[in-house]
Amino acid sequence: MKCxxxxxxxxxxxxxxxxxxxxxxxxxxxxxxxxxxxxxxSFKELKKETSEMKFKPFPEMFWDEYWENVYNKIERGIGxxxxxxxxxxxxxxxxxxxxxxxxxxxxxxxxxxxxxxLLLLGLIIVFVSVLREKLMIRKVDKYRRIVR
Amino acid sequence: MNAEISDREAIExxxxxxxxxxxxxxxxxxxxxxxxxxMFTKNREDALDLSQEAFYRAxxxxxxxxxxxxxxxxxxxxxxxxxxxFVNQHKRMVRMDDYTEAAVPDLGExxxxxxxxxxxxxxxxxxxxxxxxxxxxxxxxxDFNDFSYQEMADALGIPIGSxxxxxxxxxxxxLKNLQKFKGEI
Numbered sequence: 001m002k003c004x005x006x007x008x009x010x011x012x013x014x015x016x017x018x019x020x021x022x023x024x025x026x027x028x029x030x031x032x033x034x035x036x037x038x039x040x041x042s043f044k045e046l047k048k049e050t051s052e053m054k055f056k057p058f059p060e061m062f063w064d065e066y067w068e069n070v071y072n073k074i075e076r077g078i079g080x081x082x083x084x085x086x087x088x089x090x091x092x093x094x095x096x097x098x099x100x101x102x103x104x105x106x107x108x109x110x111x112x113x114x115x116x117x118l119l120l121l122g123l124i125i126v127f128v129s130v131l132r133e134k135l136m137i138r139k140v141d142k143y144r145r146i147v148r
Numbered sequence: 149m150n151a152e153i154s155d156r157e158a159i160e161x162x163x164x165x166x167x168x169x170x171x172x173x174x175x176x177x178x179x180x181x182x183x184x185x186x187m188f189t190k191n192r193e194d195a196l197d198l199s200q201e202a203f204y205r206a207x208x209x210x211x212x213x214x215x216x217x218x219x220x221x222x223x224x225x226x227x228x229x230x231x232x233x234f235v236n237q238h239k240r241m242v243r244m245d246d247y248t249e250a251a252v253p254d255l256g257e258x259x260x261x262x263x264x265x266x267x268x269x270x271x272x273x274x275x276x277x278x279x280x281x282x283x284x285x286x287x288x289x290x291d292f293n294d295f296s297y298q299e300m301a302d303a304l305g306i307p308i309g310s311x312x313x314x315x316x317x318x319x320x321x322x323l324k325n326l327q328k329f330k331g332e333i
Contacts, residue, residue, distance in 0.1 A: 008312040011319070015290060017297050042323055049272050049326075050291040054264045055183050062196060066178050067171050073204035074167055 001029040006036050014047050084128050091124045156215045163210055174203050177220055181227055184293050186262060188231035198234055202227035220295070221302035275325035283318035290315060 001009075009026040012018040018026070030037045096103065099120075103113055153172050161169035181202060185195035206213075206223050213222050263269045276284060286304075289295040295303070300311045 007316050008309065011312045011315045012297070015297070015315075043319060046319060046323055046326070047291070049268055050287075053269050053272060053292070055186065055262060055292075056264055058179075058182060058192065063178070066196075066200065067174050069200050070174050070203045070207075071167065071171070073200060074170070074207050077204060077208060 001025055003029075003033060003036055006030070006033065007039070010036070010040055010043055014043055080132060084132060087128045087131075088121075088124055091128070092121055095120045095124065155219045159210055159213065159215055159219070162207065167207075170203075170207055173219065177223065178203075180220065180293055181223070184224070184227060185231055187288060187292065188228075188235050190262065194234065198230050199227060202230050205230070217302050218296070218299045221299040224295075224299075224303045271326060271329050274329050275322055278325045279318065279321055282314070283321055286311070286314050286318050287322060 006026055006029045009018060009022055013023060013026055030040055099116070102108060102116070153169070155173060155176075158169045158172040162173075178199065181199035182195055185198040185202075186192065189195045189198065202223065206226050209226070213219070263273065276287065279287070286300065289300055289303070297308045297311050301308045304311070306314075
């Protein structure tokens with residue numbers, strides 16, 4: 001085995017990712033190559049140091065509520081989709097009712113009706129989307145009081 | 149909850165409308181997700197919010213997930229992007245003088261924000277901070293977020309051989325930094 005290959009296998013050995021035959025081949029190389037052996041000892045020491053670094057523990061009570069919070073987000077996400085759909089349908093229906101004379105007038109060209117219909121629908125979708133975003137950001141953005 | 153259920157089975161059940169099965173995924177990965185977010189935010193509440201938001205977004209995007217790949221490497225990209233956006237937005241809002249776009253956790257100025265403090269921790273933390281983003285990312289993934297080589301290969305879009313190679317050079321540089329700091333004491 002060449003040193004280049006041994007260096008990569010050292011990582012796998014360190015991280016428990018090698019197969020038995022790879023471990024055997026690496027160990028044989030380490031017995032014969034002083035330079036790689038010295039490197040290996042340094043890496044082992046480093047791994048020991050990093051594995052001894054412990055994150056500050058997180059209070060158990062928060063872990064208990066973790067799934068419930070994710071579940072609530074999923075439920076509310078579906079709620080927001082339904083809210084948006086309902087709002088778009090109602091606003092579009094309201095706009096149609098208000099402009100019924102225009103849309104039912106046979107003298108108005110179809111292209112004008114289609115154009116105005118699409119324009120209104122687009123406006124309604126943008127309005128509902130912005131409204132939803134504002135409501136959601138207001139709820140979660142902790143930095144909303146900070147002036148840019 | 150049945151501990152024998154695989155990620156694939158849980159996700160397939162979710163796609164069939166069984167939201168409760170997503171619990172299996174969340175319970176399995178919540179600690180890694182939280183600590184990954186904590187490395188970006190240095191703040192417990194923000195890390196909690198962001199990791200939960202990432203699970204919610206992953207749920208919504210489940211139909212795009214390829215079940216033949218590890219779940220956590222796919223989820224990692226979602227969470228990492230959320231954290232990067234959060235950190236960059238936060239930096240802009242508080243008008244930090246040394247503002248730079250975050251792509252990898254910078255570990256902050258105080259090790260005690262993340263780790264239980266001792267002298268050795270402070271040294272390794274200092275040496276890690278001095279690494280460039282690419283080296284720091286791969287070491288944080290392996291040594292502080294328990295990624296397997298397969299997960300890293302998938303998350304970074306590189307072969308496993310390249311994962312080992314990047315780890316080798318990153319650890320070499322970390323060792324060099326560490327020896328330098330030890331020499332300065």
